[in-house]
Amino acid sequence: MRRSAEMQEARSSALRLLLLICCVCATAGYPFKTPLDLDVIPRVTVLSNGLQGCRRFQSSAVNYSTMLLEADSERLYVGARGAVFALNASDISASSAPTIEWEASSEQKRQCLLKGKDNKTECFNHIRFLQRFNSTHLYMCGTHAFRPLCAYIDEERFVMSSQPEEGRDKCPYGPTTGYTALIIDQQMYTASQYEFRSFPDIRRNSPSPTLKTEDAPTRWLNEADFVGSALVRESLGSSTGDDDKIYFFFTERSQEQTTTYSHSRVARVARVCKGDRGGHLTLQKRWTSFLKARLTCSLPEYDFHFNMLRSMFVMPGNTPQDTLFYGIFGLEWKNVKASAVCRFSLSEVQEAFQGPYMENQDSGSKWKEYTGKIPDPRPGTCITDALRARDMNVSTALPDDVLDFVRRHPLMSQQIQPSDRRPLLFRRTTDYTQMAVYMIQGIDGQTHHVLYMGTDEGWLHKAVEVAGELHIIEELQVFEEQQPVNNVLISTKQMSVYVGSPSGVVQLPLSNCRRYTSCYDCIFARDPHCAWDGAQCVDILAHVDRSTLIQDIQHGNRGCENTQTDVVLRSRTVRVGDDVLLQCELSSNLATSLWTLDGSELQGYGLNSGFRTGTDGLLIIEARQDQSGLYTCYAVENNIKVSIVTYNVTICLDVQPPPPVEPTEDLYSVFTTVPPPTEHASSERPLPPPPAPLLPHSELLSPRNMEAMYLSLITILGGLCVVLTVVLVYVGFCLRVGHRGKYSLRAAAAAYPNSKKSNRNRKQHRNSSHMELKTISSHCNGNGICNGVSKQHNGGAPDGGFLQIVPGEGHPSPNKGPPPPAPPLPPTPQLPSPECDFPNGLSATLPSVLRRMNGNSYVLLRQSDSENTSPSCYSFAEELNKMLEKRKHTLLLPRPDESSV
Template sequence: MVGKAPPYKKRANQLLIVIAVAVRGLLGCNHFRGAAVNYSSLLLEDGPGLLYVGAREAIYKLDTSNISDTSISLSLEWAASAEQKRQCLSKGKNNQTECYNHVRFLDRYNDTHLYTCGTHAFRPRCAYIDVARFTFVRFEEGKEKCPYDPTKGYTGFIIDGEMYSASQYEFRNIPDIRRNFPFPNLRMDDSPTRWLLESDFVGSALLRESINSSIGDDDKLYFFFTERNTEPTAYSSQTKVARVARVCKGDIGGQRSLQRKWMSFLKARLVCAIPDYELYFNVLRSVFVVEGSSVHDSVLYGVFGLENVKMSAVCQYSFRDVQTAFDGPYMELQDTKWREYTGEVPKPRPGSCITDQHRALLINSSRDLPDNVLNFALRHALMSRQIQPVGGRPVLLQRSADYTKIAVKQVVDMDGRVYDMLFIGTDEGWLHRAVKIGDHVHIIEELQLFEEKQPINNMVISQKQNSIYVSAASGVVQVPLSSCERYTSCYDCVFARDPFCGWDGRACAEIVTFKHRLIIMSYILPGFVMHRTRAVMAGDDVLLQCEIRSNLATPHWTLNGQELEGYGVDFGYRTGTDGLLIIGAQNQQSGHYRCYTVENGVWVPVRSYMVRVQPVPPPASHLSGSPTALPESFFTTTTAPTPSPSSIPVEQLLSPPPALLPSRPEFQTYRHMEAMYISLVAVLGGLCLVLTVVLLYVSFCARNSPNARKYSQQALSITTATERKRSSHFELKTISSHCNGRAEGRSRVMSRDGEFLQIVSADIQTTPSKEPPPAPPLPMPPPLPASEYANGLSATLPSVLRKMNGNSYVLLRQTDTEMTSPLYHSFTEELNKILEKRKHTQLDIQPDESSV
């Protein structure tokens, strides 16, 4: 990755997807699909290169180098007995989903064995697996370690020979956080205060705070979940709230109070919201902890959603803020309402882990704590202070799908900077690769991993294999962490902002293969720039298109070598992601325009235009039988080559080029046209005078003629036919978009909601008529090309919308002022306003043509 992170503040409401890859376009992926379904549990052992997969009634052992290689893969069947399935059916459970053995837990027990648990047709069982022989060696009861229902949220792990799990256990679905072994087992208190309320767990983590601790602190376990909301909030209509809970690893319960119960349990609320837009994401779906050099440097990424709306957000939290919340004031239940506790707090502080301060008071374990401390902890497990995300709002918002899983890997680029790479799974089987640059997330690509739409269940990252393993209902996919070969040019490779990739002078490759630092700036410019000429009548509008390939770059325009700094209606210009709109063109706006894409100080030319603003000509006479022909030189098209990259110094790329294409001379034939127009108007005026006298004479004679009535009827008939000829009504009819917006033989314009407005003739009377047919219409100019209307107004979707594939993303770090920046104002709204007040309709007699 080369160069500093580009600015984001002007990229509001910008789509972030760069590459969308369907299943058939995946590169370097391996697939595994056994006889089972519902692959939900993944255990990666990177050292020996093994991946253990827990599915429905089966466990698989795969080679991480290639999970598709079935020659070395092993399977272990673990199905519920027929009798157990019959008992499950007798309890009213679903024979298609619930009355099976779904493997929910799979972890390393010791050097020789694995430990696993499954629902076992609503009667949980656990087992030990001999790793060398890959066989079961012992089974035991699992109702205290595994949920009965395969759909209930669950998390668990084995640390230092101790198993911790959190879920809704037993038929009553009572949520609990438990230490299952060794003795003494611990669990939550089930007193009327209820520490947990219908909690749905999504993840857990251990942070070893005892390492190099100056106060002799204890390690802490964190559990993340969503539960029923009972506390007053500004959005009390929402019934759920996201939480993080904490317990101390050395907690062994109290001596008299809280025997075999957690004495260190505390919980606090995780906030992921955009208050300005009243968006409060209250359902936590997945978490991932990135450990730093110390606990306070560790960060948490969380995927949130809404209860009844298909929408997702990613928020980042600092564990320093988490610790601050647990050190803050408590909440207390008073008269069935939660209020902040303002009374005296006993010492040592309830809910804290044993430290050197406790040991100085001869409190060496939780069993030595006084009863008043334990009783206070029993009634005050909820903290008052809420945990806000870093920056106060989400780093990413997804508006059309639900995120289900997230995994994060830190990557160091060639300059030694560290970036967080985010891998986010969706409910439809897509994987989004994203990089966090500064305080923002940039989506690099989205990958369709499965043909059928299905939620992604689990993900693990292999440092050794440089791969991520993704599981869903139908199988497991091994995906490389990077696909640098997708970028075919240096421009795409560098500006994609993929920290895994860099340009080595010949191709885009992974930076781990680089032998030395490379200078790549001289490879950026393309060889040719498309050049066009635009002619526009004064007062009309013209759109100069300029598609930017990098979603992190910004467009810059120059006029006759000078950068256009002011944008807006007052300046006569409007810029957007697809080009520059000249509003009400005036003579001073004629000249040579050039569009550059600018990123990290590098200016790359993209398009070039020569714009001619012509005075409005006098109206042409309708008696000549055809419109006045314009000279062929009125419209011209050229292609201007850009100097080769090797001939342009790097310094010139880092600043706006001072010299651009020279202006073309004004049209020499225009003066002759002006004289021709004056002569033609004089001649036509004389003809009109003569014709008027003749018509008056004929009318006088017709009134005195016996056949006046007949002539009147004929005149009326001719007038009616003429009016019918003139009245060519049209109406706008909405049709669905199809075939990427292309419809044969139909004119159309684009509406704001993504549909097409088809221009069709209104109903015209088709009954037979005895009147003679009207005169043939006047010859019309040749039709415009289907892809572009006059003045360069595009008939297709903007380029950024064409890339979205049904998904759209928006950055939310901007202020309201930034989000309404004129540089990225909606072109649809602006064009609608301008087209309503246009006074002229310009048609190009000879549409532009271009080549590269």
């Protein structure tokens, strides 16, 4: 039966987890909003490099897990792994701090290894407890490689004043075991699972008599994981002569049987009386005042129940009855990130301990509410004046029936609800680990609670309570590397917050009002420390006269109506058809941007509107001339519109493309020169071409005409090819009639590439100023014969064809400098194919790759592909079409420089 119940509970837990995952997946991408809008977003995000007034302490030690702040002595004591430090509370990064090194011995580490523990984390002396014992000494305890020890510290000399003593009843064995402890009037109260196989226990260790919790017949604690404890002196001002109470906070396995949603683990608060001495016969050396109740923190409308208690901070009030408990709660499933902050009042806790009890008549069943008779005096109460009047001055005088009832009924039936029956804060993307609360009086005379909450990723969130909810003022990246925050302490004297982690300790000011540069920025922050004095945001604690300061914590939008804001003015001139980004950076995560054009709000940002908005600003897509004007970006927060930046945007018309240039000059400046191979390298690979020359300066290189130049390049090349065709026809005609013209085709010399005459002709042409147009066909037949000439006799010409311009007889213009030096001549070409004649069959493969050269210009390079080698001949139009097809796939840089073409 028990196994069947366990299987049923496992199925129920799996089903709940599946439902939660489905809920999270269904809401992914959308803000998880409740009617109370609890999913709070930090207003300002500050990275570690932007922290101001930050001081750090680090040493060779790690795992700074314990901190003790002494305001009177201005010292911050820090316990780490194998060491204790005494830091200057005003500046923890000051000169070398006094240190007590307390490492486990080599023998003790060896024994730890023999127990199967981890020699990288567990087999060290982790300081788990560090508190004041009396006016002259501190008391500390460490795990000491799974053999706990404790020792006294002489505060003045900061040395261990005695030999370490046994600590197995005062300190847990492991560095991560849940643990809390207090020293009250030189008595030590601890709560933990002390040994590996032991049950969790709440103890008073010294002086005698020592007390423990009961484990039979009813176990008072069921797999409890302790997170905190606190003393509340309820005897102060008590009319009944009540005793002081010690409260312990923990999470344990559930025992209740309810009709509502059940959980395997629940959050608890337990209470014992400080003057408890145990029973005389029943509950001898056991607590007679131990009671526990459930703490609830949930969103019932969404069935979100935060059952795991991670941290608890006790906020003392003006009287003990004004004590508040701030708790950080998490979900039961570790793979789902979410946190909630709930606040409980002492009166609510006392009411639960005065309510009905729970009972468990059969050890195999769940607990349910007890409806029988309750003995007198009420079980679990402390000794009061009424009991003293009945000769019951100590707990050992209580009747056995009262003690037996306490033994069997430690659990209360009434659940403790948070203030306002709802969480103060809900965050579904953050796991909070530790918290400290600070009270400050604002300009309005009201007292505000400011919370500093550390996360599991090394961030610190500062929040203020406003109307029962938390407004996160800022989130600070305290540690660059992700690591959990272990401790958070506040010093009102130093006006600092101290944050401890595994890698070190950080000191930060409680506020940094200089971060807010305008009146509205200062007001929107709602920081109780900050106010606007008319010129800047200042700390109110530094001003005695606060009558002229402006602050609005309740609403966060009042007081700056008559102030002026400085607006940044910028000018932008762009071209028609360009995309323009107008940047507008919002410092607040809660603000939204609003854009206006010439004073009118931009309506709609659809696909056809020509505008897009994002986190960077406003994007004008394919700008039109009618979109010129004054663009103003506003930050809208708390229903207030504040101007940030104004752009004077001028959109100009496109410039018409210039007329085509002379073919020879344009080809010479655009095409790459390819050097020929030497005559003796017919069997070797050709030498690589030299670097291409830079383009000459021209108006075509203007950034305004960059896009027009690219679009008109194909048309220009087409026109040039037509001109070249005419030239080739003319040159062919000149060869037939035996006349020498401006351009000459050296085709006859190609038939005798190795003759002396050919060499003399080659030399003659090299020394002349002729401008020659040379084409070499790359079309060969399948037998390796190119136009009747074997490949081995072609002078080592490359397989891919090329088009090259060499200097001829053309005379340079008198307005220009001397022409560039003539490039080396290509190898002697083979005779043209009888199937192709030059006027209709230009078989030169035109260059088709656009490459960026020298960072600011582009040149066309020759491209030799396997597809260019074809056994057939193509017409000029076909060659041009092939070149145009390749140009469609030319890769251009997405945003070339202004001087690029």
